[in-house]
Amino acid sequence: MSEQQQDLVSAIVELREADAAQLVDERLAAGVDPLALIAAGQEAMDIIGKQFAEGVVFIPELIMAGEIMKSLSAKVTPYLADQRSAKRLGTVVLGTVQGDIHDIGKGIVATMLDIAGFDVIDLGVDVPAEKFIATLRDSHAPIVGLSGLLTVAIDSMKATVAAIGEAGLRATAKIMIGGAPINEQVRAYTNADGWAKDAVAAVDLAKSWVGGA
């Protein structure tokens, strides 16, 4: 399957936005299985994720690849309407914790999780603990991700983790934290279940938690 879409994979990996869009349009018009195009996109994102982890590409490439994938999925979605939907891995509730209004890192994680097959509920920035808790209750999501860029986010994460615990949700939802000031010491301090140093690591961690890795 993916061999037939190799040119699409290459176009995405090389961030040739117009070429990728044209290939997707052509394939859809020719009746190619839309799921094969999504699979090609995921394969491309895996490659870009590896390049990112190896320090070959950087944040701009992740953001640009995310843009290409958003456009790919917008094109493909109408064709999926009355077909079987792509396999989904589960729901992740995501937000930047209270006191911090930084959006970009969280946005990259949301895009990467979505591409990897998760349903993401993005609560935005400066999110109070109660909102995380209410959303976890409504969605029964197995994973919640707390994002933060500032050092002030660390105590906010700790408080949010504690509140989720008091709400009795830790048995059903695992908590991951991420952002520039986050490391293992911070994870231990906040009592989160795991931490990720970047969006690629966050996807790997989420997959390992739902048994998708």
Place this chain on the structure above:
Amino acid sequence: MFTDNWNELTPEQRYEARMQAWFASEANIDFVSDEARNAWRERMQMLRDAIELKKPKRVPVLPTGGLLPARYAGITAREVYYDYDKAAQAWLKFNADFDFDAAFSTFAVVFPGDLYNILDLKLISWPGHGTGDDVHFQYNEREWMHADEYDLLINDPSNFWQRYYLPRIFGALEPLSIPDPATDIWEPPINPPTFFPFSLEPVQQMLQTLAKAGEAAARWMAGPGTVDLQVMAKYGRPATFGGAAKAPYDILGDTLRGTRGIMLDKFRQPDKLLAAMERLVPIVVDQGRRGSDMTKCPIVFIPLHKGADGFLSDADFRKFYWPTLKAVILGLINEGLVVWLFAEGGYNSRLEAIHDPDIPAGRLIWVFDTTDMKEAKRHLGGYQCIAGNVPGSLLITGTPEEVDAYVKQLINDVAGDGGFLLTPGVVTNEAKPECMQAMIAAGKKYGAAV
């Protein structure tokens, strides 16, 4: 400016003239004692020696600014923004107790809250206006300049700023988009339609608001704005920033197009991005020069943001970030100025690129944060002054003993042949006072022995 024949001088002669004017500015300082005057002279000489890659009498220990004086005085960030008197007192108290070799400045740190309220500033959130009472400002990331507006900027930056950017970032200045560009005016007959917009109610209201903004700015200048001068006179600590400039990539990437916008532009419209940055170079050089002309301090401060490790590949750093930053640096050096480059985050992958033979030696101060200082020294030693990099995390979570050990090692590693300043690696909004004291003490102890 500093001489009658400025335009005939070489950059080296301009540098010398500016240095002389800076040292001569001591005549305008009312030192409280001979001791303060002598301390000022000694510190000025240490700074100059370090810039010129000589071995100063000892390693200068300089602050990087931040909200720490507020924490130290026990006042909240919100009080700093809204109570200028309390803020000034806090900064004076901090300067009294922490004996750096330069003033711990209020400029660009004590934010004027009522000015922001009057202007309805939308670019940031600040205490009591979107962030908590004790949290410093944060950027509201938006595309304040739209992706399809590059030609407007390239065609006429001033017009773009007046009629598009400023009305978006200041709610109270939205009517700035109404009057025509100033370049419409050539000669008589000056046509009434040109001035008609100033009769309109929103424009007239805006002009009144601007007057109020001016008064708020003047209140700040009369309060926190006097602290640096007082510190200079009382303790003989020079101010180290004469003017400010920015990397063109950061002007676009920090606020105009935003972090995400500029990263996409780099792929989607690289030529427009490059052209816009080139357009900004002489404007930024002029801004830095004017600041230094006024203050007489020849050091122009440039904070560096979106060129750090991880934000761009090395190839893109060399293509998109460095060329116009370098042009700004060269423009400032040509005016006889020294450029203070505050490289926040890591610059490990940039050390080769910034060791650029086109830039004359002894005109830059590279202040590093998480960059490996031994590597920085290896690349820039004997070529430009380097500074840094006591980690913010160490100052927040460490012990005075750990700070002492870090400074000892750092000085041992990089200060041996001069051309080094000791500073925190980051803006210090938080730090344990005893750790900051340990940094100063260790800098003076080990910095005198090299």
